[in-house]
Amino acid sequence: MRRANRSYRLLHTRANRRPASLDPSRIDHLEVVEVASGEVVLFWDLAAPDAARQARRLREDLAGLDDVEFLARWGES
Numbered sequence: 001m002r003r004a005n006r007s008y009r010l011l012h013t014r015a016n017r018r019p020a021s022l023d024p025s026r027i028d029h030l031e032v033v034e035v036a037s038g039e040v041v042l043f044w045d046l047a048a049p050d051a052a053r054q055a056r057r058l059r060e061d062l063a064g065l066d067d068v069e070f071l072a073r074w075g076e077s
Contacts, residue, residue, distance in 0.1 A: 005063050010058050
């Protein structure tokens with residue numbers, strides 16, 4: 001089995017440079033991109049504090065799960 005962080009990459013695009021705590025209404029964009037094809041397989045538009053938390057959980061799962069388990073877990077959310 002192959003670790004998910006070898007197959008997928010997380011991109012976190014912030015709407016502006018201010019910290020999330022100073023601009024809680026900011027909407028950030030999270031994308032999980034397949035490394036081999038460059039295609040987006042999962043994406044979310046979230047409020048900045050929620051995006052930071054979700055990005056942290058995604059990074060943990062990318063490092064700890066294989067690619068099939070990762071998609072099974074996050075593909076339904």
